[in-house]
Amino acid sequence: MLASPKVPRRDWERGAEGGSLLSRSAIYNMDMDTPTDLPLFTKLYTLAQVLGALIYRGFRSERKRKLKVVHAVVMVSALVCAVVGLVAVFKFHDSKGFANMHSLHSWIGLATVILFACQWLAGFLTFLFPGLRSSLRAAYLPLHQYFGLFIFAGAITSTLLGLSEKAIFVQSVGSESVLVNVTGLCVAVFAGLVTYLLSQPKFRRQATEDEVLLTDTVLE
Amino acid sequence: MLASPKVPRRDWERGAEGGSLLSRSAIYNMDMDTPTDLPLFTKLYTLAQVLGALIYRGFRSERKRKLKVVHAVVMVSALVCAVVGLVAVFKFHDSKGFANMHSLHSWIGLATVILFACQWLAGFLTFLFPGLRSSLRAAYLPLHQYFGLFIFAGAITSTLLGLSEKAIFVQSVGSESVLVNVTGLCVAVFAGLVTYLLSQPKFRRQATEDEVLLTDTVLE
Numbered sequence: 001m002l003a004s005p006k007v008p009r010r011d012w013e014r015g016a017e018g019g020s021l022l023s024r025s026a027i028y029n030m031d032m033d034t035p036t037d038l039p040l041f042t043k044l045y046t047l048a049q050v051l052g053a054l055i056y057r058g059f060r061s062e063r064k065r066k067l068k069v070v071h072a073v074v075m076v077s078a079l080v081c082a083v084v085g086l087v088a089v090f091k092f093h094d095s096k097g098f099a100n101m102h103s104l105h106s107w108i109g110l111a112t113v114i115l116f117a118c119q120w121l122a123g124f125l126t127f128l129f130p131g132l133r134s135s136l137r138a139a140y141l142p143l144h145q146y147f148g149l150f151i152f153a154g155a156i157t158s159t160l161l162g163l164s165e166k167a168i169f170v171q172s173v174g175s176e177s178v179l180v181n182v183t184g185l186c187v188a189v190f191a192g193l194v195t196y197l198l199s200q201p202k203f204r205r206q207a208t209e210d211e212v213l214l215t216d217t218v219l220e
Numbered sequence: 221m222l223a224s225p226k227v228p229r230r231d232w233e234r235g236a237e238g239g240s241l242l243s244r245s246a247i248y249n250m251d252m253d254t255p256t257d258l259p260l261f262t263k264l265y266t267l268a269q270v271l272g273a274l275i276y277r278g279f280r281s282e283r284k285r286k287l288k289v290v291h292a293v294v295m296v297s298a299l300v301c302a303v304v305g306l307v308a309v310f311k312f313h314d315s316k317g318f319a320n321m322h323s324l325h326s327w328i329g330l331a332t333v334i335l336f337a338c339q340w341l342a343g344f345l346t347f348l349f350p351g352l353r354s355s356l357r358a359a360y361l362p363l364h365q366y367f368g369l370f371i372f373a374g375a376i377t378s379t380l381l382g383l384s385e386k387a388i389f390v391q392s393v394g395s396e397s398v399l400v401n402v403t404g405l406c407v408a409v410f411a412g413l414v415t416y417l418l419s420q421p422k423f424r425r426q427a428t429e430d431e432v433l434l435t436d437t438v439l440e
Contacts, residue, residue: 104384107401108408146419150412157377157408161384164324168388181327188328188377192370199366199419 039162041085042109046155048078049116050194053148057197060205067205068127075120082113105161112154119147149198156191160184259382261305262329266375268298269336270414273368277417280425287425288347295340302333325381332374339367369418376411380404 052074055067086109093100101107126132126140167180197203272294275287306329313320321327346352346360387400417423 102397104380104387104401104404107405108380111405111408142420146416149419150415153373153411154408157380160324160328160377160381164381165384165388167324168385177322181324184324185327185331188331188374191373195370195373196366199369200362 039085041081041088042159042162045078045082045085045113046159048074048081049152049155052078053152053198054194056205057203061208063208064205064211072120072124072128075116075123079113079117079120082116086110086113103161103165105158105165108154108161109158112151112158115147115151115154119144119151145198149195152191152194156187159187163187259305261301261308262379262382265298265302265305265333266379268294268301269372269375272298273372273418274414276425277423281428283428284425284431292340292344292348295336295343299333299337299340302336306330306333323381323385325378325385328374328381329378332371332378335367335371335374339364339371365418369415372411372414376407379407383407 052071055071055074059067090100092098101110122140123144126137126144131137132140163180163184167177172180272291275291275294279287310320312318321330342360343364346357346364351357352360383400383404387397392400
């Protein structure tokens with residue numbers, strides 16, 4: 001069960017050496033011969049997810065219908081980034097003969113992306129097309145918001161697990177491991193700030209005067 | 221920077237071999253000669269934190285003052301468990317000559333416990349003794365609730381990081397790594413359920429009839 005200190009590291013461990021600890025290059029090589037930054041699309045996914053979630057908080061005076069369409073488009077872009085990132089990781093593993101889906105990082109990451117896709121589809125069907133009736137939309141909204149935060153927490157957890165795994169694989173020491181840990185704390189603080197904006201009722205979008213007059217459009 | 225597959229694992233890695241992957245024994249050995257389950261007190265800490273947080277949801281018909289005292293007592297027990305756990309880990313590392321505070325797991329874990337202690341003190345001073353005036357208590361309550369969730373998320377993230385680290389150190393393979401990952405997913409689902417109970421307004425404690433009549437006691 002406990003490995004001796006001299007045991008050579010296995011393939012799936014060495015596989016991680018193909019990526020970079022932190023982003024050393026923004027150029028993403030899809031043919032996977034020299035994958036300089038495997039997690040680039042994962043970062044784009046998380047960033048787009050945050051932008052999409054904050055749209056209702058940032059543009060509170062815009063019409064709700066417009067915000068909903070922008071929200072859906074940003075979120076589908078996030079999903080595309082996530083899928084591109086996943087395909088790249090699997091292609092990279094396969095090209096090197098490394099095992100897929102070995103670590104907790106991979107399990108939490110994949111579960112998060114699958115949940116994200118389900119959440120997008122459910123949101124699209126409920127709020128946009130075909131768009132269910134107001135009472136159903138109103139009943140589903142809190143669940144949609146709750147799962148949005150849960151999935152965001154999953155993406156952040158997966159990020160931190162990836163960072164930690166990477167630091168162990170490359171055997172980071174001294175100032176390098178301090179850099180990894182400071183990065184991790186910054187990610188956690190960032191997640192905390194986003195969650196604060198999303199969870200406090202005072203930042204919620206208020207219905208505009210027009211929407212209140214035309215009650216039916218409040219939920220549109 | 222990238223280690224060759226044959227590089228022997230360093231001391232801080234081997235240090236992790238002293239603990240157990242999953243709890244194999246509930247007996248905690250404080251003298252650290254054979255620490256069979258270092259993370260036991262961390263588990264107790266997280267569990268007590270969950271119990272403390274759910275008290276207002278579970279005992280909604282009890283007097284608020286009573287719930288506040290129970291909440292404070294459970295949370296201070298959680299803090300004691302966390303501190304005992306931390307002392308044990310530091311003692312264990314020192315006795316073996318391993319470096320402390322190296323991994324992201326340790327940073328997030330320690331930050332979480334420090335935040336927890338601050339949160340407990342602020343809550344105690346605001347709501348119990350000396351107990352600030354109602355308007356200040358009401359203004360602080362949402363922040364106290366928000367940080368409660370944030371700290372809980374930190375404890376869960378730290379748990380998952382520890383689980384992942386451990387799996388890498390002991391080089392888990394096959395069904396063992398599946399067990400680790402399923403455990404991790406269960407922890408995540410558990411955290412999601414607790415967060416759901418804590419975040420949904422419909423589970424909130426309602427003021428009792430007496431409290432509404434004696435308006436001043438609603439915030440007590």
